[in-house]
Amino acid sequence: MSYSAEQFTVLKGLEPVKLRPGMYTRTTCPTHVIQEVIDNAADEALAGQATRIDVTVCEDGSVIVEDNGRGIPVGIPPGESRPAAELAFTTLHAGGKFDKTDVESAYRFSGGLHGVGVAVTNALSQRVEVEIKTRDPQGSGNGRYRLVFTQGDVSEALTRLEDCGPRTHGTRVQVWPDGQYFDSAKINIRELTHLLRAKAILLPGLQVSLTLPEQEPLVWKYSEGLAEYLAGIVADIELATPIFAGASYQDGDSNGFAKGEGAGWALCWINGAAPNPETYVNLIPTLDGGTHESGFRAGVFEAVRSFMEHHSLVPAKLKLVQDDVTGKMALVLSARVLDPQFQGQTKDKLTSRDAHKLMAQTVRDPLELWLNSHPGAGKAIADLAIQNAQARTRAAQKIERKKGSGLATLPGKLTDCESEDIQRNELFLVEGDSAGGSAKAARDKEYQALLPLRGKVLNTWEVDADQIFKNQEVHNMAVALGIEAHGFQADPDRVLAGLRYGKIMILSDADVDGSHIQVLILTLFLRHFPALLQRGHVFVVKPPLYRVDTTWRGKARKIYCEAEAERDAAIDRLRTEGVKESAISVQRFKGLGEMNPDQLWETSMCPDTRSLVPLSMTAADQAALHTRFSLLMAKQSAGGRREWMERDGWTADIDI
CATH class of the missing domain: 3.30.230.10 (Ribosomal Protein S5; domain 2)
Structure with a gap:
């Protein structure tokens, strides 16, 4: 295919605007082409030459913009053959706002820059009627002039209609936008109202009005700006x-x-x-x-x-x-x-x-x-x-929970189970690596998973959700569970959709430190994973603190006891049965790590013999729990905790 000068096209007059309107205005609606006319009137006010701008939206879709400024010049500029008013509406880059260096310039601080504003308005309109009241360029006093455009071309040349008084001056422009150039042919009244009100605010003392069909005019005039x-x-x-x-x-x-x-x-x-x-x-x-x-x-x-x-x-x-x-x-x-x-x-x-x-x-x-x-x-x-x-x-510093797919996302310390039955699967959160070793050997690998926790979990009561995963143990728990942090108002069905275990077992030593770890984990769940408690997925395992052994009349017996009171009651019961004191021995477990796998299975992991405390929460419980945990776990509540311990501390059953 040949390529020569014959393929070149030079767009004349307003053709560039009609061909590519989006380069010159917003094409969603004609509001901006009306704004170009309003801006010209505002420039007159900014120059101190106009005190009033009136805008009327007519029933036929046209808009009238009128001001009492000096009026568009009607004389013929040097080197031109057409009046300035006609040039302004038909020629791109023509106007009186280019010279910014002259201190006496009529438009030194105008918004007009390129001389294309009302030319764009004319190009994208079916019809534009212009009426000008200004001084005659020949010096014969003020006159009223009329100029009309159709489809961007002059249909009625500039004509002097009559004389007018020396104080009568201004410009009136009526525009009928052409709907073919816009997504919607309707003026955005809300945007137009905002624009006009802003003009009045920005120029204290300027009166601006907007008249809509069958409505009283809106008038703005601000003194404080x-x-x-x-x-x-x-x-x-x-x-x-x-x-x-x-x-x-x-x-x-x-x-x-x-x-x-x-x-x-x-x-x-x-x-x-x-x-x-x-x-x-x-x-x-x-x-x-x-x-x-x-x-x-x-x-x-x-x-x-x-x-x-x-x-x-x-x-x-x-x-x-x-x-x-x-x-x-x-x-x-x-x-x-x-x-x-x-x-x-x-x-x-x-x-x-x-x-x-x-x-x-x-x-x-x-x-x-x-x-x-x-x-x-x-x-x-x-x-x-x-x-x-x-x-x-x-x-x-926000720490995101690491994401991925499948087993690759699971923490390295997690010993997972084989079953995919979420309702049956259990995750044991175990205190310490040594206890984790015993529990790993004791568990039923089909449906029981194990996650050892190193040390005490972070107190997350006053930690933002985007910071909790900075703690490795918290991060590991969230990844293993398969859920994200959430608040009280979250939909449980949505936030628990990825939950991997139907039962979450908190398994810690039966001593003060173990109880503290339980509270820290429960604090995490209540503050950042409350849906687990709302749906009853959380349990605390009650391992024994003591084991009472006896061999009497050739029969060996072992009794596991969670606390001293239960230990003493077991010993008294054996004595009542006639067991000699020398045949009774008591072992106190220092921790889960001291238990053999069979002991840990029997006391803490076997569904038939373990002791569990289910932890659940209703909507009615939330406020009371929040208040109690704020007292126990918030840093600023130290004074309240001391007062509470001095008042009610004697009620606690503590093994020290």
Whole structure:
């Protein structure tokens, strides 16, 4: 196939916009093409030439935007053959907002940059009617002019209709968007309302109205500007600080910035999740933020960090980052940048590099002064920053339970069973490796699995779920069981779907240390695996502490006893039966490891002869159990534990 100059096509006029509308506007709905017209009216207000913007949504789907600014120029620019008003609507990159160096420029801080805004509106509309009231270029006084476009082309040339008074001026644009270019032909009223209200807020004294079909007009006019607006946003949110509103602009060309550049802002800190920030550049909403927002946050961070360091509020070894300070900050920011650079024609994100430095410099000193004048607010911000930093540090140290498939995931110390019958399978959590050796030899390998625990398990009552797997023994238990950590409100069916054993047996020595290990394991289950208790999967095995042996009249007998009282009762019973004292011997087991496999099987593992204490929990038990375990296991409850032991300690049956 040949390739030559004949294959080249040059798109003329508004053809590029019609061919690729997504390059120039958001194509979900026509709201943005209407915004282009509104932004032109707002630029007049920003320049101090308009005091009113009125928007009307008509029943036929068209939208009227009217302002009382100076009116689009109707004269013919040098070197052109058509009026400026016609060029603005039909030619890409034509307009009066390019010159940012002239201090007297009509649009020095406008949002218009590329001269394509209303040209895009015209290109993607069935019809556009423009009415202009402005000074006649020939100097014959003010006049009313009319200009009409159809499918982007001039259908009625610019015509002077009549004279008007010297104080009568402004622009009226009515747009009928073309639905073929949009996913939906309807204007997003919620977005339009938000945009217009924001214009009124950002320009105190400007009156903005919105009229919808068969409804009374909505009118906005703010005297307090950003502070009043932010107060409305956070009206139903618990504030950690009062609102701090301010503004700072360059009073001359200095520090590499031009006169008039700077920002106005309103901010506060929230107890909880902060609302999404609202940021603007030269009245243009930047939905995706950009360098002005990041620079502003950097300035806030520097000011707060300086305040905290000056008042020694930063804990040792805690490193603050920007998001620790600004993560819970509610913000409305209106920046003025001389020559802003945006990402795309929709201007959703500012990319001007200098804006970062400008904003950081603009806010730092005023905020630091405010913090030192409001030390209570500064302390509240510092507390939030420290909490965020500590949470971030914990999250960075989060230990995930190792995952995989099949036997490869199981901990090395686990001696698994052969059966796949979950209801029948039993997992023994055994204290110590030596006891594990005896239990391994004693178990029924068909359905009894074994996991030795080394030392005492971590007290997990005050350990976050994302930190418990840092402890190897806890990690091994979770992997062996096949479940993840969960809370009281979790659905048991869901969280126990991977459970590998129907019975979980806690097997520890029958002494104080063994009891402590039982409590630590139960603390883990209650705090992080409560569904095991809710469904009755947990049991405590009661191994004997004593063994009483006797041989009388040629018959050997052995009696296992769990405690001293049971031992003494067994001895008394033998004496009653006539057994001589010399024929009775008592053995005290120091631990499970001292038992022979047959003894361990008979006393602790055989279903027919072992003694089990089932542990279960109902919803009604949760509150009482939580209170009791908080008293027993929480670090801050040391005083309460001492008081409890002094009051009720005598009731405990302790073998020391």
